[in-house]
Amino acid sequence: MQFIPFSPLIDIGFWSQLSKNKIEIYKLDDGERSLLVKTKINPYQEKTSQLYLDIYAFQDEITLNKSGPFEVYSRIQFQNYNTIETYQEFDHLNYVQQTFKKMIESFSKDEKPNLFQGRMSIFADLKKYLFYYKLVVPQFQIENIQNIIQKSLTDYLGDQMQLFQQQLSLIIQQQQKEISNTSFVILRKENLQYVQFDEYQKNKQDVIFLYFDSYNQAQLNGQFNNFLAYLITNNSIKDQLNNIKIIVIKDALTINKNQFSLKNSIYLELNLSESKIIEQNGQYKAFNIEGYLQEKKIDLKSFMDEQSLAREAVDLNIKLMKWRLLPELDLEKVQTQKVLLIGAGTLGCQLARNLIGWGIRKITFVDYGKISYSNPVRQSLYDFEDSTKGGRPKAEVAAEKLKKIFPDIESEGYQLQIPMPGHFVTELQVQQTLESFYKLSELVSTHDAVFLLTDSRESRWLPTVLSNAYGKMCFSVALGFDSFLIIRHGISLKKYNPEIHGERLACYFCNDISSPGNSMKDRTLDQQCTVTRPGLSFLASAYSSELFVSLIHSPLLDGTPASDNTEQLQQTDLGILPHFLRGQLSDFEVRLFYGRAFKHCVACSQQILDALEKNPQSFLLEALNRPDVLQDISGITEELTQNKQEIHEIQDIDGDDECSVLQIIS
Numbered sequence: 001m002q003f004i005p006f007s008p009l010i011d012i013g014f015w016s017q018l019s020k021n022k023i024e025i026y027k028l029d030d031g032e033r034s035l036l037v038k039t040k041i042n043p044y045q046e047k048t049s050q051l052y053l054d055i056y057a058f059q060d061e062i063t064l065n066k067s068g069p070f071e072v073y074s075r076i077q078f079q080n081y082n083t084i085e086t087y088q089e090f091d092h093l094n095y096v097q098q099t100f101k102k103m104i105e106s107f108s109k110d111e112k113p114n115l116f117q118g119r120m121s122i123f124a125d126l127k128k129y130l131f132y133y134k135l136v137v138p139q140f141q142i143e144n145i146q147n148i149i150q151k152s153l154t155d156y157l158g159d160q161m162q163l164f165q166q167q168l169s170l171i172i173q174q175q176q177k178e179i180s181n182t183s184f185v186i187l188r189k190e191n192l193q194y195v196q197f198d199e200y201q202k203n204k205q206d207v208i209f210l211y212f213d214s215y216n217q218a219q220l221n222g223q224f225n226n227f228l229a230y231l232i233t234n235n236s237i238k239d240q241l242n243n244i245k246i247i248v249i250k251d252a253l254t255i256n257k258n259q260f261s262l263k264n265s266i267y268l269e270l271n272l273s274e275s276k277i278i279e280q281n282g283q284y285k286a287f288n289i290e291g292y293l294q295e296k297k298i299d300l301k302s303f304m305d306e307q308s309l310a311r312e313a314v315d316l317n318i319k320l321m322k323w324r325l326l327p328e329l330d331l332e333k334v335q336t337q338k339v340l341l342i343g344a345g346t347l348g349c350q351l352a353r354n355l356i357g358w359g360i361r362k363i364t365f366v367d368y369g370k371i372s373y374s375n376p377v378r379q380s381l382y383d384f385e386d387s388t389k390g391g392r393p394k395a396e397v398a399a400e401k402l403k404k405i406f407p408d409i410e411s412e413g414y415q416l417q418i419p420m421p422g423h424f425v426t427e428l429q430v431q432q433t434l435e436s437f438y439k440l441s442e443l444v445s446t447h448d449a450v451f452l453l454t455d456s457r458e459s460r461w462l463p464t465v466l467s468n469a470y471g472k473m474c475f476s477v478a479l480g481f482d483s484f485l486i487i488r489h490g491i492s493l494k495k496y497n498p499e500i501h502g503e504r505l506a507c508y509f510c511n512d513i514s515s516p517g518n519s520m521k522d523r524t525l526d527q528q529c530t531v532t533r534p535g536l537s538f539l540a541s542a543y544s545s546e547l548f549v550s551l552i553h554s555p556l557l558d559g560t561p562a563s564d565n566t567e568q569l570q571q572t573d574l575g576i577l578p579h580f581l582r583g584q585l586s587d588f589e590v591r592l593f594y595g596r597a598f599k600h601c602v603a604c605s606q607q608i609l610d611a612l613e614k615n616p617q618s619f620l621l622e623a624l625n626r627p628d629v630l631q632d633i634s635g636i637t638e639e640l641t642q643n644k645q646e647i648h649e650i651q652d653i654d655g656d657d658e659c660s661v662l663q664i665i666s
């Protein structure tokens with residue numbers, strides 16, 4: 001009698017499910033678990049794999065296979081280690097001996113023995129898509145097996161073939177639902193009737209064992225030894241050991257058909273009265289133990305395309321934060337944010353990079369400019385080539401470059417001139433201005449958050465108005481020579497509810513008592529361009545992306561109240577949620593401020609919102625050509641005449657006079 005070891009076939013789905021479970025469920029818990037293993041006979045002669053692990057291995061129950069080949073299910077031990085060291089430390093030889101002892105103990109009991117026991121030890125190096133594993137299936141070795149009769153099953157059955165096939169069909173339906181203990185069943189010899197195990201316990205005479213071997217060729221799988229070990233150690237059948245009758249099924253059986261091909265199956269009569277389990281130096285000798293203990297390595301990289309690899313790796317990096325540092329991190333909420341960046345310069349480029357680092361997948365750029373020779377050294381998405389031949393459009397190139405960095409990103413760029421108060425629109429320009437206005441409106445309405453990253457005050461006005469009108473989160477980031485300012489705008493009036501949100505927070509314009517005008521007029525070259533210390537935009541974009549991600553974790557989002565007392569600021573698991581941040585490189589400090597929304601704000605007040613909604617086109621054109629009109633609409637003009645003397649200066653929270661928040665108290 002010749003035996004061959006299991007040749008496991010581990011489906012790629014198994015490894016990807018394991019990775020998923022490790023990241024999302026097990027995390028740092030590397031305790032013992034179990035796996036559902038299938039053995040089945042392969043219908044193809046050349047394919048001899050008989051032990052299968054797939055995506056279903058992690059389930060608690062069998063997913064019924066109603067049309068495929070008949071499968072025998074077993075549960076094995078499974079441990080996925082956190083480190084390669086602890087994985088290597090496990091003593092598999094000792095495990096095998098302990099398992100043998102437990103099996104023999106169980107064989108003398110009056111219950112159906114579990115002949116299939118095993119263990120899979122894994123170390124998954126998820127960053128490299130490498131999996132190291134050992135899959136050990138303890139199998140005894142038996143000596144002195146005497147083969148009395150061996151013939152093909154069809155010869156043995158003769159005219160009982162039809163009867164046998166009917167029984168087999170019933171057995172398969174029954175066995176398909178059970179885990180473990182299913183590699184053999186018992187038949188009464190005279191009528192080939194299937195006998196339940198407890199019935200068999202009452203009468204062990206005149207039976208035939210029906211054994212499902214998992215190997216489709218002449219040899220038997222080493223697992224057969226465990227079956228023999230059960231027979232020879234079970235005292236209650238000692239008197240029958242000289243003639244044990246076994247039908248060994250070696251053909252792939254399908255579940256639904258009553259007609260089986262049984263051409264490879266055999267009938268055996270064995271004399272086991274002299275048979276013994278082989279021991280050496282007080283240890284049971286295990287079949288193919290060297291083979292099972294050999295470490296195997298799977299490199300999943302070779303099965304995945306590069307883009308999927310990048311996606312998995314990016315997600316993994318973020319998910320790792322959840323393991324220890326930030327279990328409350330709501331990745332899905334972060335990653336599904338659609339972000340609109342107005343301005344694709346130093347801030348826009350760097351902010352986009354920070355956002356994709358957080359796993360954000362949808363980023364849209366708006367910028368009218370082209371890439372100039374001076375841009376690539378500071379604007380992290382461009383290179384020299386982009387600045388040549390007149391320069392390519394920034395928004396378009398930024399979107400393109402993001403995709404090069406991370407192909408899964410959904411990025412778009414629009415070369416669009418933002419209509420600005422004080423930038424006069426001639427008759428000829430009206431059509432184009434309105435087109436830009438409607439495009440910008442559409443973009444704001446289809447994103448979740450808008451970042452204002454342009455270098456002039458007036459270019460932030462329309463996006464602020466639109467964010468308020470469409471109820472979107474809005475952030476302003478502005479750079480000085482050595483200082484930056486970040487504001488999370490107060491919640492849109494469309495969503496504002498004083499009972500929930502408390503005092504509404506200021507927008508970028510709330511502190512102004514004049515309308516934004518053309519700030520480029522009468523400026524020298526150094527005043528027209530943003531001349532800033534090179535590191536500044538990186539700091540500002542880093543703070544703003546982190547403020548954004550923190551804010552997303554607050555249930556009230558941009559409606560989260562703020563305070564002039566840092567101690568009283570709302571917190572999430574990522575930390576506090578300030579309203580203003582002002583960073584200064586001269587003393588390397590970042591200070592926090594707070595300001596209330598101004599009811600006569602030229603950008604976010606109810607009056608402006610109403611005017612926009614009443615007649616968007618005329619409101620816009622008037623605001624562009626005669627910015628003072630915004631003061632009139634918002635009511636500043638009237639307020640100023642009435643309360644000329646009542647402009648108060650509200651001290652900022654740490655007493656920095658330079659950055660105080662001006663407000664009119666009315």
Ligand SMILES: [Zn+2]
Pocket residue numbers: 506507508509510511597598601602603604605
């Ligand atoms: Zn405002």
